[in-house]
Amino acid sequence: MFRGRACYELRHRGAPAGYTNFLDKTLRAPTRGTRRASRPAFCAPAPLLYTHTHMASEHRASYLALYESGELSRRVRALERLLVKCSVCPLDCGNDRTRGELARCYSGALPIVSSYTAHFGEEPALTGTRGAGNIFFGNCNLRCVYCQNYQISQTHKEQIKNEVTHERLASMMLELQARGCHNINFVSPTHFAPQVARAILIAAERGLRLPVVYNTNAYDSVEVLKLLDRVVDIYLPDLKYADSGEGYAYSKVPNYTEHARAALKEMFRQTGDELVFDGQGLLRRGLVVRLLVLPNDVAGVRESLEWIRDELSPRVAVSLMAQYYATNKAATDDRYVLLSRRISETEWLRAVSLLEEMGIEEGWMQEYDTASHYYRPDFRDRETPFKDVRDFQVTSEQ
Numbered sequence: 001m002f003r004g005r006a007c008y009e010l011r012h013r014g015a016p017a018g019y020t021n022f023l024d025k026t027l028r029a030p031t032r033g034t035r036r037a038s039r040p041a042f043c044a045p046a047p048l049l050y051t052h053t054h055m056a057s058e059h060r061a062s063y064l065a066l067y068e069s070g071e072l073s074r075r076v077r078a079l080e081r082l083l084v085k086c087s088v089c090p091l092d093c094g095n096d097r098t099r100g101e102l103a104r105c106y107s108g109a110l111p112i113v114s115s116y117t118a119h120f121g122e123e124p125a126l127t128g129t130r131g132a133g134n135i136f137f138g139n140c141n142l143r144c145v146y147c148q149n150y151q152i153s154q155t156h157k158e159q160i161k162n163e164v165t166h167e168r169l170a171s172m173m174l175e176l177q178a179r180g181c182h183n184i185n186f187v188s189p190t191h192f193a194p195q196v197a198r199a200i201l202i203a204a205e206r207g208l209r210l211p212v213v214y215n216t217n218a219y220d221s222v223e224v225l226k227l228l229d230r231v232v233d234i235y236l237p238d239l240k241y242a243d244s245g246e247g248y249a250y251s252k253v254p255n256y257t258e259h260a261r262a263a264l265k266e267m268f269r270q271t272g273d274e275l276v277f278d279g280q281g282l283l284r285r286g287l288v289v290r291l292l293v294l295p296n297d298v299a300g301v302r303e304s305l306e307w308i309r310d311e312l313s314p315r316v317a318v319s320l321m322a323q324y325y326a327t328n329k330a331a332t333d334d335r336y337v338l339l340s341r342r343i344s345e346t347e348w349l350r351a352v353s354l355l356e357e358m359g360i361e362e363g364w365m366q367e368y369d370t371a372s373h374y375y376r377p378d379f380r381d382r383e384t385p386f387k388d389v390r391d392f393q394v395t396s397e398q
Helices: 063-069 071-081 156-162 166-178 190-205 222-227 244-251 256-271 301-312 334-339 345-357 368-374 389-397
Strands: 007-009 019-021 041-043 053-055 113-119 132-137 184-187 212-216 234-237 275-277 283-292 317-321 363-366
Touching (some): 063 071, 071 190, 113 156, 256 301
Parallel strands (some): 212 234
Antiparallel strands (some): 007 041, 019 363
């Protein structure tokens, strides 16, 4: 049985679009063809009710202790050595990125930042009242045919102009902190993990104190993740597929499921199933696994939930996502017809019902009727690639 939570309504500008804590709900079918005119209601975590959550009035970002001991510098050097014969991700391309040799991710020695901004579309415990401090990296080690960020993930010839120094990346982090963002949320950081660590070191020297979120496609190297232990505060991985055949067909990488599950096991080893919140209900440390529901059950949600429950813990937080819409090649290429439409209400409700069936105890889910409309970025606008929630709601009522 799901346990109850105390709900509150976020009425400030920038409330996260359509996320609900799934422990406090009566399942209701979405209303076809409607949009909510008022702010969506979210449920506040009640950590004291559960042994696997923790309320911390003050929780220092974990990388600060590593910085003070000198361990962070050692970790950075170890990560940077992986660039010489690149083994930063499971593709193990072997190119020398320190000399500008490019391979699958088309990325060299310096990070590529396509956008950085306060973002209000993440889970409520990350966005809070002032937004997550998102840093969107260009390029990617995957080639998802339905990537919603394809404008920056699959346009390497254009993205090279967005290459920045480590010092500039550190300055972006400090700027987001100065704006009042609640965390630094690295989006698609896998292929730039060494550069991210170097920038965190520089930013810590200059006063960075926010928790770090590693928002990843989960096609990560376990060796790299071990070096990121306590450098990262919050892991936010996708678990895209339960079958590596789908990973090869739709994300163009071999053995996706095996590598992603190994990565999640390492993340879980570091964080366990405890979520640490501060006094404002903001997440400060933990693991949240995202499951994007795809049409025709391409993602294999049941199998992924079973694996999370049995191999990690039923108390690992899951974020169930309804935002899929056909874009990129999935919208135009007949080879990907299974992904050529939005998910149906029936598909969504079936996925939601699995949360209780599998005994998943913690997490969030998006609201079906708004998610796929809000999460449509346009990175031609680098300052605000995502619509503000209020802007979307006004537009939908016109």
